[in-house]
Amino acid sequence: MLREDDRAQSLQIGAILLFGILIIGLSIFQTVVVPQENGRVEFNGYAETTEDLVTFRNDILTAGTQGGQQAESLKTGVRYPPRAVLINPGPPVGSVGTTPAENVTISGVVAVSGEPRNVQGVWNTSERGAQNYSTRSLVFTPAYNEITVPSVELSGDGAYRLTGNGPLALTERRAIVGNTITLVTVDGDLRTGSLTSSVAASPASVATRSVTVTGDRGADFTVTLPVPGNDTEAAAQAWNDSAAATTLDRNPNVVSREVNGSRVDVTLDGSRTYTLRLARVVVHDKADSGVDTDTDPQYLVPLTSNGTEVATSGSRDVTVEVRDRYNNPLGGVDVDFTANGGDIDGSSTVTTDADGTATVAFNISDGTDTANVTAEIVDEGVAPYNSTTIAVIRQGAGGDDGGDGGGINPAGGNDLVLQSATLVDSNGNPTQNDNKIDAVWLSFKNFDSSREKNITRAKLSFYSVDAQSGSRDPSPDSATLGLVGSGSTVSLNTGGDFENTSYVFSPSQTRTFEMEFYENTNAGGSEFTPQRGDFYVLNVFIDIDGDGTGDASATYFIAPR
Known part of the structure; x- marks a missing residue:
């Protein structure tokens, strides 16, 4: 009897x-190992x-x-x-997009008096x-299959990882550093989501200018x-409690930081001065060529100083600069020029160049000592700061009259020379604080080493307030003139007659005068506060031979500083 052969069944x-073992192994690999390996790929990609985001944040600053x-x-x-046999999920794709707009707010500040008048007004x-x-x-919002990681947010101030325990700073803060x-x-409306997103930061207003500011009347101010x-x-509170916010406490200028709705108030010591720089950057898809990076003109500043001399034959360039609301120069803006006491060579409407400047050539009229050139942004800007007036003077003989002290701004070998015109407070200390300026x-110095000089008559011929500040009084109607510490003054009405004086200078002597200004004639009414950028003309007669009459x-032309 033959036995059955079951060897084939065993095989x-x-x-x-x-x-079955292979299937089980592949299943374990698919469900355990593949996710782990993909998780590592995702984590490396996230890192x-x-x-790249930190680099792009630096690109925004640049x-x-x-x-x-x-x-x-x-x-x-x-x-x-x-993978040859195993299966990967589809590639995870995150997104990058801009958030809704919020405001950065600056309150309680003023520009110092050393800034141009229109800057002070703005x-x-x-x-x-x-x-x-x-x-x-x-904000980069990841959407990985295997790992859960926080979003990353970046701005002009810094880059942060948005963890459940609050924002974690990835860069140093740059908004407020020292003073x-x-x-x-x-700015920009960016929405993109793909394996790779090409993004760009285009400048709309580059911080090439700065403004020196301080607290209004020395009070603390807030950013x-x-x-x-x-x-x-809640987000504002989380940030204010984070290590990133506490770094502000190491700045001695920071008084406090407090949550204000969804933002944070940083209060700064208003008794100090600060350099303020502003910029605007547009973020967008790199392939987008139609990005709007235009800004609007805001105000004008003169680049030609008050008191600039103009030759009696020939012309002198007069230049202004147009700035946007970020205080930076703006090209492509039309500026109208008008003149009083002379005329403009060529077109009176000039378009600003890439540096934001507009220039005209000005000719002063025969017989005119002081002329005004006014520039105004055409149909744009913020009045009255979109206009500025520059006072120019006819080039005079200086001190080339034999050294007897005559002429315009005499500066010859034996002249009576104006050496400085300083804004001071009530104690006679130099100051640039508009709230403290008193006079x-x-x-003046007598550069004649052998003869006395005596100012026998004086007249305040002209006063120009530099810029049409709506919050500032018109030019003063009068002033007082006297030697510092003497207690005796003479009243000079603006544009009035010469008044008798007697201010004797010994040979080589320097003497200091004080001028205080008033809103009304004959030193009446409220005091007027002179400021840097103002300009006025003082005429005098000088006795040289000692007979008490004006020989020269x-x-x-005085621009106090």
Whole structure:
């Protein structure tokens, strides 16, 4: 009897068992190992994207402070390595987009008196109110399959990882460092999501100018900043409690920081001065060539000083600069020039160049000692700061009259020379604080080493307030003139007659006079506060031979500083 042969069945069973083990192994690899390996790929991709975002944040700063378009390629998704048998999920793709606009707010500041008059007018927040500058952030929102990681948010102020325990700073803060305030605002409507996103930062207003500011009347002032997060008070509180915010406490100029709605108020010591720089940058898809980076003109500043001399034959260039609301020069803006006491060579309407400047050639009229050239932005800007007037003077003989002290701004070998015109407070201390200025001190020196000189008559011929500040009084109607410490003064009406005086200078002597100004004639009414940028003309007669009569006349064009 033959026995059955079951060896084939054993082979089949073994094969089935091996196949089952293989399937189980592949299943374990698919469900455990593949996710782990893909998770590592995703984490590495997230780390790389974070580095790219930090680099792009620096690009935003570069575009805003140095100019030039900056671009980066952001790895907003990842590809998994190919697998022969096992299956990968589809490549995860995150997104990059701008947040809704919020305001950076500056309140309680004024420009110091050393700034041009229109700058002072624009940066007088007690008169014009707080200044708001719209800005956005750029947020990378990851969408990985295997790992859960926080979003990354960047702005002109910094880059942050938005963790559950509050924002974690990835860069140093740049908005307030020491006594420098640099606010790079971000604009643009960017939405992109792909494995790789090419983004660019294009400058709209480059911070090539700065303004020196301080607290209004020395009081503390506030810079209110948007913070990373979800535009809520809770997000603001989380940021204010974070290590990034506490770094502000190491700045001795920072008085306090407090949550204000979805933003944070940073209060600064208003008794100190600060350098304020503003910029605007537009973020966009690099392939987008139709980005609007235009800004509007705001105000004018003179680049030609009051008191500039114009030759009696020939012309003199007069130049102004147009600035936008970020205080930076703006090209392509039409400026109208008008003149009083002379005429303009060529067209009176000039378009600003790439540096924001407009220039005309001015000819002074025969017989005119003082002329005015007024520039105004055509149909744009913020009145009255979109206009400025520059007082120019006819070039005189100086001191080339034999050294007897005559002429315009005499400066010859034996002249009576005006050496300085200084804005001082009530104690005679030099000051640039408009709220403390009390008078102008004039220092004259008799450069004649052998003869006395005596100012026998004086006249205040002209006074020009530099800029049409709506919040400032018109030119003064009178002034008093006297030697410092003497207690005796003479009243001079603006544009009035000569008044008798007796101010004797010994040979080589220097004497200092004080001039105080008044709104009404004969030193009446309220006191008028002179400021840097103002300009006035003082005429005198000088006795040289000691007979008490004026032997020579002199005209001093004075721009107090």
